[in-house]
Amino acid sequence: MLRYRGKQKVLDKVKEFDAFPKVPEEYVDSTPVGGTFSLITFLIIMFLVVSEVSHYFDSSLVFKFTPDTEMDEKLRINIDLTVAMPCSNIGADILDSTSQSVFGFGELEEEDTWFELEDHQRDSFEAVKYLNSYLREEYHSIWQLLYKRGHGSIRATIPERRVKPNRKHDACRLHGVLILNKVGGNFHITAGKSIHLPRGHIHLNMLFDDSAQNFSHRINRLSFGSPAHGIVYPLEGEEKVTSDDSMLFQYFVDVVPTDIDTTFESIKAYQYSVKELERPISHSKGSHGVPGIFFKYDMAALKVKVYQEKENIVQFILRLFSIIGGIYIIVGFLNVVTQSIFNAFRKSSAPNVLQHTHKSHSYEKPLVNTLLISQDLNVPLDILNK
Numbered sequence: 001m002l003r004y005r006g007k008q009k010v011l012d013k014v015k016e017f018d019a020f021p022k023v024p025e026e027y028v029d030s031t032p033v034g035g036t037f038s039l040i041t042f043l044i045i046m047f048l049v050v051s052e053v054s055h056y057f058d059s060s061l062v063f064k065f066t067p068d069t070e071m072d073e074k075l076r077i078n079i080d081l082t083v084a085m086p087c088s089n090i091g092a093d094i095l096d097s098t099s100q101s102v103f104g105f106g107e108l109e110e111e112d113t114w115f116e117l118e119d120h121q122r123d124s125f126e127a128v129k130y131l132n133s134y135l136r137e138e139y140h141s142i143w144q145l146l147y148k149r150g151h152g153s154i155r156a157t158i159p160e161r162r163v164k165p166n167r168k169h170d171a172c173r174l175h176g177v178l179i180l181n182k183v184g185g186n187f188h189i190t191a192g193k194s195i196h197l198p199r200g201h202i203h204l205n206m207l208f209d210d211s212a213q214n215f216s217h218r219i220n221r222l223s224f225g226s227p228a229h230g231i232v233y234p235l236e237g238e239e240k241v242t243s244d245d246s247m248l249f250q251y252f253v254d255v256v257p258t259d260i261d262t263t264f265e266s267i268k269a270y271q272y273s274v275k276e277l278e279r280p281i282s283h284s285k286g287s288h289g290v291p292g293i294f295f296k297y298d299m300a301a302l303k304v305k306v307y308q309e310k311e312n313i314v315q316f317i318l319r320l321f322s323i324i325g326g327i328y329i330i331v332g333f334l335n336v337v338t339q340s341i342f343n344a345f346r347k348s349s350a351p352n353v354l355q356h357t358h359k360s361h362s363y364e365k366p367l368v369n370t371l372l373i374s375q376d377l378n379v380p381l382d383i384l385n386k
Helices: 010-016 032-057 119-137 139-149 313-349 351-377 381-385
Strands: 060-067 074-083 090-096 109-113 171-181 185-191 194-197 200-203 217-224 238-240 247-261 266-280 292-299 302-309
Touching: 032 313, 060 139, 074 185, 090 171, 119 139, 119 217, 119 238, 171 185, 217 266, 217 292
Parallel strands: 247 292, 247 302
Antiparallel strands: 060 302, 074 171, 074 217, 090 185, 109 171, 185 292, 194 200, 217 238, 247 266
């Protein structure tokens, strides 16, 4: 009787505790068809798993309207526009429904410049204008993409001027941030500097005779609150050019508070809609008013909440496992059917090759078994062969 005296390796001991015995490799017949189906199964499962995980994190958006009760908050307005008049000839002021002093809102920076843009500046502004116009027209079909991926290029600033013209400044750039009360108000730009009074202000141009004025303007930025993905600001990229000496431009803006809570951001933003009106001022023709640029904004009583509605994690895991199991079973069934058809075709077309294959397998298996016995019992192979 032969007895094994060698030391058993730790790995061999671990293999003995295998609760799921495997079929020995010498009894497994590998086929090209089975390998192909295994590769296809792996690729399909990986594709579906990645798709399901992406869909889980890229869940649908929900819009909910609620009353806006946060009236004590401050309203931030971001302004960057250019008026075709020198800074010394115009004044920008704001007055809300509370008649609070405009000194509490802050001041915009005034920068003398030229209204005509250089070629590279014009290209940048036209790109912003075109993109903003496209987003407004196609918003109904791409709004989810905007909220989930954003459109930061819409807020690109106009590059600096490379060559300064050899002439006097004919325009004024007004830019900055004002902190307002969260109520309706009127932001306007008119001719002449203003004098602030306890309950309002007055512009000096009203005390003198009418003079030629040009309120052609270009709006680079006009938004409320913090910039947010998914919100398109209609007035950004707007340009109005007029040859009339006394023109009144009016923008009626309805501001809607919007709380956004998505995967990429969680902020309090504001979106707005706008209506435009422009008319020449001629007292002799009955068209009364003050030439200038007026933004009359009003706050909505409702607030929009935007958030992502994610699926339950348990349902997601169950669906993921069902996909993996279903693909495995279906492909396994197709593998069996294909292998059966292939064997039937091989028997009918080349029976000699099939018999030779079976004989070669029958001769190989005893040799494999002999090798395994030799390794397990630590006995030389020539003894077993005898």
